[in-house]
Amino acid sequence: MQTAKPASWYGRNNSNIAIEERYRLLIDAVHDYAIFMLEPTGCVASWNQGAQRIKGYTPDEIVGQHFSLFYTAEDIADGRPARLLDAAMRRGRVEDEGWRVRKDGSRFWANVIITAVYDEHAALVGFAKITRDLTERRRLDELERAHMTSALVQHARENEQKRLARELHDDLGQRLVALKMALARHQTELLETSTEAHSAHLPSLGEISAQIDELTVSVRRIAADLRPLLLDDFGLEAALESMAHDFEHRHGVTVQCDLDPHMPQLDEPASTALFRVAQEALTNIARHARAHTVTLGLTGHGAIIRLKIRDDGTGFDTHAAARPDAFGLTGMRERMLQLGGTLSIESAPGAGTAIVAELRLPAAQRVRLTEPRA
């Protein structure tokens, strides 16, 4: 076999046996990689500890068996093992990534390098194969991708809601105002030129006017639920106060707002995430808590921004299995995690609920703590 060995390998004992023994020991000591040789036919010729650990076979069980045993049925049907050996022969080396099968039938995601080995007469003596188990790394990559996708989807949704809220407010809202003014003009004209026939229409005009008022309130509410324009125009504190005020009005539950007057200015992702957490917490209180009083606190001490929503309602068992179709609490936690923050839920039956969302300000934003607010 033609292998260039560094001088340090020869040491004091210069015999080939000693060298081969050192190689064997070295290869056996490697636990994280399966390192083994294949005959030119593709049958396993040697086996190291790493190979046993990753694939599950002892040397006795595997030496002499064809290496296609490590491939999935689909890959075998597709001729992948033979194709890889062929590519290694043509190019000297081939790298591949894909599913491989352990002795117990379970699959792992493998990175494989196959190198063709030739003797001094350029005759093929076999293939050196190095396999790494990348299952865990792949799982982490997938998790990271899922997080990124979910953040992108949320961002796109938030933008779409912002666009819809603006259109509802600026377009439909303005048209309703114009309609109401036109109607008021008609009412005045009718009153001024009132004949008996005309006067008969006045009550129905009054009804239409009242309906336009209701429609205006509904449009504002739908727009605010989609995305409160206050959040973009005046910041988180204003949006929270307005939402709390609306909540009191709609549900008859007292909301005490305790908002730190020295809050640093937050960037859009942070203020949107905190607003959405408060919005879902209040929605949950309205739907599940039967509470009398809610306190909504926002503090910005040092580098930590803390939002706390506490209610004195029914509370619930936080250890009970979540309903598969319940996304509110999961969504809150996901939003916080995406920004490197945390969400904790304190609740017990009969003891009310407290939701605490915390974000750590990045260093660049922390500087603004000392600057006057815009």
Ligand SMILES: Nc1ncnc2c1ncn2[C@@H]1O[C@H](COP(=O)(O)OP(=O)(O)OP(=O)(O)O)[C@@H](O)[C@H]1O
């Ligand atoms: N403030 C609260 N008081 C009492 N129970 C609550 C409160 N907040 C949440 N819960 C309980 O926790 C469960 C999960 O809440 P979550 O917001 O995840 O789902 P949901 O509100 O049921 O549905 P959705 O997906 O529409 O939000 C609720 O079904 C309810 O039983």
Ligand SMILES: [Mg+2]
């Ligand atoms: Mg909910």
